[in-house]
Amino acid sequence: MSPPLQAPPAPSGARATRTVELRLSLLECNDRQAVANRRRFRELGMVALNLVSSPGSGKTTLLERTLSEFGAATRCAAVVGDLATDNDARRLGRSGFPVAQITTGSACHLDAGMVARAVDGLDLAGARVLFIENVGNLVCPASFDLGEKVRVVLLSAAEGEDKPLKYPPIFKSAHVVLLTKIDVAGVLGFDLEAAAENVRRIAPQARLIRLSARTGDGIKEWYDLLGSLVTKGEG
Amino acid sequence: MHEVGIMESAIEAVLAEARGHDATRVHNIVLRVGALSGVEPDALRLAFDAAVKGTPAAGSRLDIESVPARGRCPDCDLEFDVDSDFIFTCPKCARISGELVQGRELELARIEMS
Numbered sequence: 001m002s003p004p005l006q007a008p009p010a011p012s013g014a015r016a017t018r019t020v021e022l023r024l025s026l027l028e029c030n031d032r033q034a035v036a037n038r039r040r041f042r043e044l045g046m047v048a049l050n051l052v053s054s055p056g057s058g059k060t061t062l063l064e065r066t067l068s069e070f071g072a073a074t075r076c077a078a079v080v081g082d083l084a085t086d087n088d089a090r091r092l093g094r095s096g097f098p099v100a101q102i103t104t105g106s107a108c109h110l111d112a113g114m115v116a117r118a119v120d121g122l123d124l125a126g127a128r129v130l131f132i133e134n135v136g137n138l139v140c141p142a143s144f145d146l147g148e149k150v151r152v153v154l155l156s157a158a159e160g161e162d163k164p165l166k167y168p169p170i171f172k173s174a175h176v177v178l179l180t181k182i183d184v185a186g187v188l189g190f191d192l193e194a195a196a197e198n199v200r201r202i203a204p205q206a207r208l209i210r211l212s213a214r215t216g217d218g219i220k221e222w223y224d225l226l227g228s229l230v231t232k233g234e235g
Numbered sequence: 236m237h238e239v240g241i242m243e244s245a246i247e248a249v250l251a252e253a254r255g256h257d258a259t260r261v262h263n264i265v266l267r268v269g270a271l272s273g274v275e276p277d278a279l280r281l282a283f284d285a286a287v288k289g290t291p292a293a294g295s296r297l298d299i300e301s302v303p304a305r306g307r308c309p310d311c312d313l314e315f316d317v318d319s320d321f322i323f324t325c326p327k328c329a330r331i332s333g334e335l336v337q338g339r340e341l342e343l344a345r346i347e348m349s
Contacts, residue, residue, distance in 0.1 A: 017262060017349040020252060024343040026245050026266070108237055140237040142273035143341065168321035169273040172333065201322045205333030 033112035037147025047229045048130040050146050053154035055136030058180040060088045062213040067095035070223045075126045079118045080133040081110040098122040109140035128230045142169040152176045157185040161195040164202040171203040183212035238278035246286040258348035261292035269302040269340035304338030
């Protein structure tokens, strides 16, 4: 009978191999900062919205009009992210409200730390709504909580009706979906009903609003929503 | 390509754990990635080699455990697996809902080291 197998003693200095269970979130750093942002926005009495979409779906145009019309009675602020240029901050800055541009270099999304640093430089006294315009991208921003209360995803009539089906993570995470540029839907052959149905299938939790920031069609519903968020924030 | 940054922070966390355990080599790194995490496993793998280069985790094996999406029907309270179309249709009552039970995971699950 052969002797029982035994592991040889570990040579001195060598360490046994071991497995450690961690279950650490890979976004821990971002998520911690997002919690801090959320607390700060709440203490300031400010509702933060994170606007996410493909490039060119009309985020900046919607915000220009919103700052001018909704902003007439409610003080707002905005933070806007792009890879380069401060074009959007200059457009939104015409409103007279505090606006900060974040240029991300090559980063494809905003993270909570970038937003915290941008907000540090703004005079937020009296501001009730903070619009955070994310980098135009339907993929990466889905993973990054910025500390917003409401995530708004825009889908324009210049895109495909099936975008919600193609990019489920971001639409799944939306509180509000805006179908934008509805004034040109007809000429582009964009089927608004099909797009709305796709939003409802992927994101039934989201409030759906159809609007045109150019003609003002449907925009009152957006302002009413913002108004109710501000009122709720006071409660 | 936010996977590069995510992988870098994962390796940072791995190396901190290894130091905390007095380990000098990392052999195996296991991540859990949800189907709705917004992160692409192949892109994570691409970022891995560069992230571990020159560290005690160089030469380690990366395993990625996929976490499928699961939904819960708000009417029946039934939990169910979600197809790859990510439309959360209750298999019992056909109600479409947005309630996610799992699928957003993005975790460093465990590491093996010595």
